[in-house]
Amino acid sequence: MRREIPIHQPRDAAYVERVRASFALQPAMALIGAELAVVEPGYTEIHLPYRDAITQQHGFIHGGVVGMIADSAAGYAANTLTPADTSVLTVEYKLNLLAPAEGERLIARGEVIRPGRTLIITKAEVFAIREEKWTLCAVMQQTIMTMHARQERTD
Amino acid sequence: MRREIPIHQPRDAAYVERVRASFALQPAMALIGAELAVVEPGYTEIHLPYRDAITQQHGFIHGGVVGMIADSAAGYAANTLTPADTSVLTVEYKLNLLAPAEGERLIARGEVIRPGRTLIITKAEVFAIREEKWTLCAVMQQTIMTMHARQERTD
Amino acid sequence: MRREIPIHQPRDAAYVERVRASFALQPAMALIGAELAVVEPGYTEIHLPYRDAITQQHGFIHGGVVGMIADSAAGYAANTLTPADTSVLTVEYKLNLLAPAEGERLIARGEVIRPGRTLIITKAEVFAIREEKWTLCAVMQQTIMTMHARQERTD
Amino acid sequence: MRREIPIHQPRDAAYVERVRASFALQPAMALIGAELAVVEPGYTEIHLPYRDAITQQHGFIHGGVVGMIADSAAGYAANTLTPADTSVLTVEYKLNLLAPAEGERLIARGEVIRPGRTLIITKAEVFAIREEKWTLCAVMQQTIMTMHARQERTD
Numbered sequence: 001m002r003r004e005i006p007i008h009q010p011r012d013a014a015y016v017e018r019v020r021a022s023f024a025l026q027p028a029m030a031l032i033g034a035e036l037a038v039v040e041p042g043y044t045e046i047h048l049p050y051r052d053a054i055t056q057q058h059g060f061i062h063g064g065v066v067g068m069i070a071d072s073a074a075g076y077a078a079n080t081l082t083p084a085d086t087s088v089l090t091v092e093y094k095l096n097l098l099a100p101a102e103g104e105r106l107i108a109r110g111e112v113i114r115p116g117r118t119l120i121i122t123k124a125e126v127f128a129i130r131e132e133k134w135t136l137c138a139v140m141q142q143t144i145m146t147m148h149a150r151q152e153r154t155d
Numbered sequence: 156m157r158r159e160i161p162i163h164q165p166r167d168a169a170y171v172e173r174v175r176a177s178f179a180l181q182p183a184m185a186l187i188g189a190e191l192a193v194v195e196p197g198y199t200e201i202h203l204p205y206r207d208a209i210t211q212q213h214g215f216i217h218g219g220v221v222g223m224i225a226d227s228a229a230g231y232a233a234n235t236l237t238p239a240d241t242s243v244l245t246v247e248y249k250l251n252l253l254a255p256a257e258g259e260r261l262i263a264r265g266e267v268i269r270p271g272r273t274l275i276i277t278k279a280e281v282f283a284i285r286e287e288k289w290t291l292c293a294v295m296q297q298t299i300m301t302m303h304a305r306q307e308r309t310d
Numbered sequence: 311m312r313r314e315i316p317i318h319q320p321r322d323a324a325y326v327e328r329v330r331a332s333f334a335l336q337p338a339m340a341l342i343g344a345e346l347a348v349v350e351p352g353y354t355e356i357h358l359p360y361r362d363a364i365t366q367q368h369g370f371i372h373g374g375v376v377g378m379i380a381d382s383a384a385g386y387a388a389n390t391l392t393p394a395d396t397s398v399l400t401v402e403y404k405l406n407l408l409a410p411a412e413g414e415r416l417i418a419r420g421e422v423i424r425p426g427r428t429l430i431i432t433k434a435e436v437f438a439i440r441e442e443k444w445t446l447c448a449v450m451q452q453t454i455m456t457m458h459a460r461q462e463r464t465d
Numbered sequence: 466m467r468r469e470i471p472i473h474q475p476r477d478a479a480y481v482e483r484v485r486a487s488f489a490l491q492p493a494m495a496l497i498g499a500e501l502a503v504v505e506p507g508y509t510e511i512h513l514p515y516r517d518a519i520t521q522q523h524g525f526i527h528g529g530v531v532g533m534i535a536d537s538a539a540g541y542a543a544n545t546l547t548p549a550d551t552s553v554l555t556v557e558y559k560l561n562l563l564a565p566a567e568g569e570r571l572i573a574r575g576e577v578i579r580p581g582r583t584l585i586i587t588k589a590e591v592f593a594i595r596e597e598k599w600t601l602c603a604v605m606q607q608t609i610m611t612m613h614a615r616q617e618r619t620d
Contacts, residue, residue: 028217031186031208053186062183063245064226068219090218091429092453094249094404094559094606096586098579113604114563118428119401119455121561121604139578139586141559141606143402143453145429246584247608249404249451249559251431253424268449269408273583274556274610276406276449294423294431296404296451298557298608300584338527341496341518363496372493373555374536378529400528404559 008042008112012084019044019079022087023072034069036076042112044076049105061101063138066108066126070095070140073110074122078144081115086146091119093142101137103130120144163197163267167239174199174234177242178227189224191231197267199231204260216256218293221263221281225250225295228265229277233299236270241301246274248297256292258285275299318352318422322394329354329389332397333382344379346386352422354386359415371411373448376418376436380405380450383420384432388454391425395459401429403452411447413440430454473507473577477549484509484544487552488537499534501541507577509541514570526566528603531573531591535560535605538575539587543609546580550614556584558607566602568595585609 012018016039023029023036029046032054038045046069048054048061056062071093079088107127114121126138167173171194178184178191184201187209193200201224203209203216211217226248234243262282269276281293322328326349333339333346339356342364348355356379358364358371366372381403389398417437424431436448477483481504488494488501494511497519503510511534513519513526521527536558544553572592579586591603 022212025212026210026217027207028209028211028220052182054183055181056183057177057180057242062181062223064219064223065183067222067226067248068217071219071222087212090252092249092251092402093222094247096247096578096606096608097245098586113561114601121563123604136579139588139606141561141604143561247557251423251451251453253431268406269446276408278449291424294433294451296406296449298406332522335522336520336527337517338519338521338530362492364493365491366493367487367490367552372491372533374529374533375493377532377536377558378527381529381532397522400562402559402561403532404557406557407555 008081008115010041010080011082014084015080018084019076022079023076029072032065032068034072039076039080042077042081042115044073044080044110046073046108047105050103058100061106063097066097066101066106066138067095069106069108070124070126070138071142073108074124074140074142075110075144077110077112078120078122081112081120082146085149088144088146091143091145093140095138095140097138099128099135099137101128103128105129118146120146163236163270165196165235166237169239170235173239174231177234178231184227187220187223189227194231194235197232197236197270199228199235199265201228201263202260205258213255216261218252221252221256221261221293222250224261224263225279225281225293226297228263229279229295229297230265230299232265232267233275233277236267236275237301240304243299243301246298246300248295250293250295252293254283254290254292256283258283260284273301275301318391318425320351320390321392324394325390328394329386332389333386339382342375342378344382349390352387352391352425354383354390354420356383356418357415360413368410371416373407376407376411376416376448377405379416379418380434380436380448381452383418384434384450384452385420385454387420387422388430388432391422391430392456397457398454399457401453401455403450405448405450407448409438409445409447411438413438415439428456430456473546473580475506475545476547479549480545483549484541487544488541494537497530497533499537504541504545507542507546507580509538509545509575511538511573512570515568523565526571528562528566531562531566531571531603532560534571534573535589535591535603536607538573539589539605539607540575540609542575542577543585543587546577546585547611552612553609554612556608556610558605560603560605562603564593564600564602566593568593570594583611585611
C-alpha cells in the first residue's frame, strides 16, 4: 500500500489543528463513526470501523457512506493547504464504486492533485480491510472551492 | 416544482413492494432518518427531515448525506424498472453541490434517463425546503448496473 | 423535443455577438464541422453534420467528438450569462454516452442549471438525428468558471 | 515522470495488434493528428502534436480534444485486457481540466484501475509538454464496457 511522499507546502502552520477542529464540528462524521486518522500537507485519511448501522441491504457498508468518507478525506486534504482564514466546500465529485465495502474497517485516503488559488482538484481512494487484506473499493475525483473568511459554527 | 409524467413501464408488477422491502433493509437509511416517500415507474423520492446529527460544521445538512439520498433515490428509480429477480448496484455517480442544504427537510428525486438491459442511466435532483421555499441544492448523474438473481439480506 | 422557456437574464446586451465571436475563433470547432446554431440566454445549440472524418471504428460519430460539442454547447450557454468583459473555461465535466451517435447530424443542447458569480453549473444533452428520428445519445453535467478581463486571441 | 510497472495480464496474446488495428480504423483520431504511441497490458499512451487546427480561442489545444485523447487512451488501456473477440465502449467519463493545454505536444496516459468482466474502470492523465517541461493539464476517471463478438468496421 505504497504512498508517494507528500510534496505540498502548507500555508498555515496550524493547519493540523484547524482541520481537526473543523472535523470535530461535523456531527454527521460522528454519526457514522468516522475518525480523522491522518492529517498531512495535501493528504488526510479517514478511518471508519464497521458497524451494522451503516450497512446496506447486502450487509456491506453503504455506498453512500463510502462516498461520505471519500468526499471528506479529499476535502480535508484540500483544507490542509488553504490559508488560515479559510474553509472549503465541495463543488462536485465523481465516485466509482469498484467492489463491495466489506471488512472490519474502511480507510479513505484523500490527496490533492492540484492546489489552485480558488479551486483545488483532489482525489480519494477507499480501501476495505478484511483480516488485513486491503481491497480498493472506491475511487473519487473531486473539485473543492476555497472560501475566504468563512465562519465555522461555534457550538 | 413541475415534473414530467413518467413514461417508463415496469417489468415486475410487484415493483413497489420489492423496492420498498429493499429500502427497509438498509440500516444506513434509517440511521440518517431517510424515508422512501414516492415509488413510481422509473422514479422515486427520498425525504429527509433535518436533524442535528446529520449536519456539517456550518450547521447545514452534510454534503455526504445529500449524496447518500441522491444516490439512493436514483438507484431505486432504476430498481423500479428491473425484473423481479434482480437487485441493482451503483457503478458510479457524479454529484454537483449547488447550494447549502439548509431547511426543514430535503427531497431527493431520482429518475431514469435511459433503462438498458445491463446498465441504467439515471439522474437525481435534491431540493432543500425551508418554509415551503424549494432550493435546488444538488444535481447528480449516475450509472446503475442490474444484478440478476442477487440475494438480499434476510435478517 | 419540448424545451422549457429560458428564464435566465443576460447581463451583457451584446451576449449573442460576444459568444458567436468566441466560437468563430475556435479552429477545433471548424475542424469537426460544428456550427453554433442557437444562442439564447443560458442556452445554446451546436449542430454537427455527419462526416466520415469524425467517425470511430464502427462508423458512428466518435464519442470524443460528442464530448467536444456537449462541452462547448454547455460552456457557451454559461458564457451567455457572464458580463461583457469575461470569458469562461471548463473546470470539469462528466459525460454519459447512452447510444451510438448514428445519424445525419448531431444536436448538442447546452443549458445553465445554476449561474453563480464564479462558478456556473450546466448540463448538455446530445441527440443523434436519423431520418428525423431523435435519439438521446449523451448527457453531460459540467462546471464552468468565469474569467474576468480574459483576452481572446485576435488573429 | 515516474510510472508504476504494469501488473495486468493480457488474455489475448495478440492484444497489441488488435488494439492498433482498432485505433487505425478511427478517422477522428487521424483528423486531430493523434498517434497511439505505447500499448502495454492495461496501459496506453496517445501522443498529439500541436497544430493550429485543434486549438480554441486562446490558442491552446481545445479542451474537447484533450478529452478525446484522454477518453481514447483509457479506453484502449481497457481494450488491451479484454479477450480476442471483443471490443470496448465508453459508458461514461469525468474529466477535470487543470491547466491550459499549451505546448509542442500532448501525451495522454490511460491506465486500468480495475478490470472487471463486464465493466473496466480506468483513469487517464494528460500532460502538455513545452520545451520538455511536463505540465499535468487533465485527469480523467472512466467506465468502460466490454462488448463480446462486436464487429469492427472493415473499410
